[in-house]
Amino acid sequence: MSSLAEGEEPVVAAEKVESPWRRFTADFAESRLALAGLGLLLAILVVAVLAPVISPQNPYDLAQLDVMDSKLAPGEPSSSTGRPYLLGTDDQGRDMLSGILYGLRISLSVGIASTVLALAIGLVLGLAAAYFGGWLDTVVMRLADIQLSFPAILIALILLAVLGQGVDKIIVALVTVQWAYYARTVRSAALVERQKEYMEAARGLALPRARIVLRHLLPNCLPPLIVVATVQVAHAIALEATLSFLGLGLPITEPSLGLLIANGFQYLLSGKYWISFYPGLALLLTIVAINLVADQLRDVLNPRLRR
């Protein structure tokens, strides 16, 4: 970031004083597609958070379900209240729209929680590996190598086969397959940063080690991490959905989008597409929205593409 200021003419730099945040938002807003993705993502987050308030029914309160309404096509009215089900109902007469809104909550929270945890673990290990080097570096990076030489889905499947079902277990599995990406990214960023002059200056001032690492090294390693983390949230959500679809992820008491899709799969061949199609669409929109934002973040935060 500092190298950019050096390259510019001093006069121009004085005229165009912009805070980094303003420049960041302006750069981000350059792509309409990315803005659309961001808008969609925010909308999805809002409806997921507000699900208990805005959904037509509580899909997991059995008293609100009417078996007479089971497997209704989208738009068909309820037999008791006459109110139409916008996206149809599943085999138990559950409103699919409500099911999807609640499912989004679970999918998003599992995805975000596992990403944050993996980020924290990868950050600590990667920073430590880069800063201390030696055997710690070797052990951490060899572990990451072995981990990354096997596909994420395989490792997650094995872990869940051993551990069993549950929210905590799927988070453990998702963290296990994700930490290595962060550890590698942080390590390589930190190795570059620690050679720079500001780090030498910090060491020359004899600042405490903890302060050098946390206040000087860490903030400068963050941009690539943010990009990786955004992409990984989408991966985590897709992986959780896949595992739940295979019946290995979340238990039936925590129906994420993947579980809703799996539930509808058995009715697909009889033409009742809506039970799995719409949850799948919600999943797809979520992943595409995140990927659009991530793509633009990568371009904006990449110093090599800076104009």
Add this chain to the structure above:
Amino acid sequence: MLAFTLRRFGQSLLVLVLMSLLVFLGVYAIGNPIDLLVNPQADDFERARATAALGLDQPLAKQYLTFLTHAASGDLGRSFVYNIPAIDLILQRLPATMELALVATFLAVALGIPLGLVAGLKPHSFIGRGIMAGSILGFSLPTFWVGLVLIMVFSVQLGWLPPNGRGETTLLFGVPVSFLTRDGLAHLAMPAVNLALFKLSLMIRLTRAGTREAMLQDYVKFARAKGLSSRRVIGVHVLKNILVPIVTVIGLELGSVIAFAIVTESIFAWPGTGKLLIDSINQLDRPVIVAYLMVIVAIFVAINFVVDVLYSLLDPRVRLGGAAAHA
């Protein structure tokens, strides 16, 4: 070359042993191994007999050694469900998975390289942008969701393709394959496309990036200046140079295609090892899970080994770099 191959072989063996240790610790040491390895319906007498027979009263290191020697002689336990050696079950199902994986890889390569070339030669054209947008979509779409949509459209709505199974198979060199019969091809089409989609996107991106880079190189300018036709420049000079990384990725991705086949096989009820794994997990058929794991780890290690050796043949720097090449 021989020294490199031998060293690399040693590393492969080391990874294999290391992974077997992890599998051993995962399945045998976490929880009560008797619960995992003996049929849950067995009575106390049976359990005591099994404990002694499995040597579970022995120290852990000795147990691991026993596990290794059994595994090395191909004994990975018997399936509770089918009551045949687990390894036989895996080997029975392996041809179906390999056929699916190879056809999917073939599709990804046969479509991905030409599409990537076009996108790389004309990055700003409508076609180039369209191909890239398609590949971004291919990365975003979850595999199982694409599978569902394929079934919805081609089996339920149009009724063109069968939604599950392998169809009619014929023997090719003693191995049952689907792609030689009409019925088998119809069954193979959707699973293969489903599995290929992600790799296709990857191939497009790789080829496009390689092409864009190669087009700026001096040797391409020189070949043009010599007056070679653009067909020859692209077909020989560019393609030859971008092929090295692509071959590596194809090889390495073959393993991941086999792993991803787990999802595709479950959706299309394709009778391969992936579906067997999911069924075994659901039925708690632990010996089969262990056998699957060991077989797939062996396949992965073998693929990595072959790719590394091939790569060192194509690119002498790898071999001369010596210790820089690792698992």
